[in-house]
Amino acid sequence: xxxxxxxxxxxHDLLQESEVDLNLPDGARADDAWAALExxxxxxxxxxxxxxxxxxxHVEPFDAALTDGDEIALLPPVGGG
Amino acid sequence: xxxxxxxxxxxxxxxxVVRKGDGxxxxxxxxxxxxxxxxxxxxxxxxxxxxxxxxDEFASIGAEARDRYGDVRVAIVHRVGEVPVGDISVAVLAxxxxxxxxxxxxRYVIDELKRRATIWxxxxxxxxxxxxxxxEPE
Numbered sequence: 001x002x003x004x005x006x007x008x009x010x011x012h013d014l015l016q017e018s019e020v021d022l023n024l025p026d027g028a029r030a031d032d033a034w035a036a037l038e039x040x041x042x043x044x045x046x047x048x049x050x051x052x053x054x055x056x057x058h059v060e061p062f063d064a065a066l067t068d069g070d071e072i073a074l075l076p077p078v079g080g081g
Numbered sequence: 082x083x084x085x086x087x088x089x090x091x092x093x094x095x096x097x098v099v100r101k102g103d104g105x106x107x108x109x110x111x112x113x114x115x116x117x118x119x120x121x122x123x124x125x126x127x128x129x130x131x132x133x134x135x136x137d138e139f140a141s142i143g144a145e146a147r148d149r150y151g152d153v154r155v156a157i158v159h160r161v162g163e164v165p166v167g168d169i170s171v172a173v174l175a176x177x178x179x180x181x182x183x184x185x186x187x188r189y190v191i192d193e194l195k196r197r198a199t200i201w202x203x204x205x206x207x208x209x210x211x212x213x214x215x216x217e218p219e
Contacts, residue, residue: 010213
């Protein structure tokens with residue numbers, strides 16, 4: 001299945017992309033998307049604890065199941081306003 | 082009114098949510114300071130946003146303000162991209178029949194926005210260094 005990942009703020013800086021497209025096996029969870037990104041960018045490992053993920057605009061746990069076409073946003077601690 | 086914009090904010094625009102019968106109108110403007118919380122000189126801020134979630138969150142916060150404080154109208158406009166020192170980065174307006182609800186709602190909205198909205202700020206320092214700053218300790 002094809003998944004689009006949107007890293008924000010310092011995660012965007014770390015991955016050096018504003019958008020990453022992944023091809024994952026059926027049954028993959030958000031965890032698997034994160035692992036795929038970590039393989040390419042090992043420094044990501046240190047960010048996991050402070051990152052929330054959102055699937056199609058809703059915060060989900062890392063073990064949430066994915067569907068083809070999902071958009072995953074990687075959200076570091078916020079700082080708006 | 083819930084907006085994310087990439088141009089200077091005109092606070093007047095938020096007045097359009099005010100209704101006849103609103104006796105209290107309270108505005109908050111977040112302005113970019115020339116120094117960070119640690120006292121380091123800042124050249125400006127750069128904001129990034131995940132619009133779809135941030136706008137949803139603005140709407141949720143507005144609805145919560147009504148649940149808590151009664152019949153109140155809320156407007157939120159947040160600017161993203163590069164925002165220079167002295168410019169407005171966020172404007173919040175709350176209007177109600179009486180000032181109590183308007184003051185309370187305005188305070189609630191900006192506090193919740195800073196805590197929850199999927200928006201991030203990066204301080205750009207005079208020496209060229211940059212640093213992402215979270216609202217709360219990580």
